[in-house]
Amino acid sequence: MPADYHTHTPLCRHAVGEPEAFVDAAVAAGLTEYGISDHAPQIPEPFDDWRMSVAELPDYFRWIERARAHAMGRIPVRTGLECDWLTGCEPWIADLASRHEWDYLIGSVHYLGEWDFDNPKWLGRWAESDVEAVWSHYWATYAKMADSGLFDILGHPDLVKKFAHIPPGDLDRFYEPAIDAIAAAGGVIELNSAGWHKPCAEAYPALRFLELACSAGIGLVISSDAHAPGEVGREFSRAIDLAKAAGYRETILFDRRERRSEALI
Ligand code: ZN
Ligand code: FE
Ligand code: FE
Numbered sequence: 001m002p003a004d005y006h007t008h009t010p011l012c013r014h015a016v017g018e019p020e021a022f023v024d025a026a027v028a029a030g031l032t033e034y035g036i037s038d039h040a041p042q043i044p045e046p047f048d049d050w051r052m053s054v055a056e057l058p059d060y061f062r063w064i065e066r067a068r069a070h071a072m073g074r075i076p077v078r079t080g081l082e083c084d085w086l087t088g089c090e091p092w093i094a095d096l097a098s099r100h101e102w103d104y105l106i107g108s109v110h111y112l113g114e115w116d117f118d119n120p121k122w123l124g125r126w127a128e129s130d131v132e133a134v135w136s137h138y139w140a141t142y143a144k145m146a147d148s149g150l151f152d153i154l155g156h157p158d159l160v161k162k163f164a165h166i167p168p169g170d171l172d173r174f175y176e177p178a179i180d181a182i183a184a185a186g187g188v189i190e191l192n193s194a195g196w197h198k199p200c201a202e203a204y205p206a207l208r209f210l211e212l213a214c215s216a217g218i219g220l221v222i223s224s225d226a227h228a229p230g231e232v233g234r235e236f237s238r239a240i241d242l243a244k245a246a247g248y249r250e251t252i253l254f255d256r257r258e259r260r261s262e263a264l265i
């Protein structure tokens with residue numbers, strides 16, 4: 001099984017489980033590597049209620065060290081973060097990047113302006129939104145994140161579909177500019193299996209996006225976005241089938257922000 005680099009810890013206040021239980025789940029799933037990428041601190045604080053604070057970063061590193069100690073060489077344990085792409089965030093991302101020898105940083109678009117659109121508390125706001133306009137804003141934001149070149153992995157590419165608000169017609173008009181930006185910046189995307197368990201009932205991204213990404217030579221990782229031990233490596237067989245259907249034959253591994261690839265099996 002590939003590595004699973006997108007997993008959370010209780011420090012984000014909406015995940016559960018001890019590091020030992022996450023490691024045991026990763027080993028049981030037969031993963032190549034287990035990577036931890038909790039929601040990164042964001043300034044100014046307090047920013048929102050679903051991430052660790054800056055002061056909790058040492059607790060985060062201790063949590064990861066507990067995982068590594070428990071793994072005892074059974075599986076490599078990688079250190080990452082899931083960072084939020086926000087307007088003007090570049091200096092803060094650079095600051096975070098300098099604070100540790102990370103194996104990778106994931107960039108995610110969870111915010112459009114002040115709106116954390118993937119938060120279930122906003123279902124009412126979605127119902128009143130112009131879906132076409134939200135999608136345009138989302139994909140333009142995603143392309144800017146790719147352009148920044150600050151992230152090793154670009155998270156859940158079409159997260160904007162989470163609550164199944166999808167514009168009619170061919171979605172290539174949204175996908176193509178993002179694909180061009182990701183390819184030009186040499187970005188790697190993730191195939192995130194959590195989407196199968198959300199109202200959209202599809203992995204992030206959709207097959208069509210994966211096909212375009214593969215054709216453009218964009219690298220891929222497969223991830224679960226686990227917020228509990230039982231979700232580590234969730235639906236990876238199904239995700240591998242989807243990646244292969246899109247043309248992928250390998251996934252990317254990260255070690256101290258260096259890449260190598262392994263066959264997709
Ligand atoms: Zn989360
Ligand atoms: Fe996310
Ligand atoms: Fe996540």
Ligand code: ZN
Nearest residue numbers: 108155156225
């Ligand atoms: Zn995520």
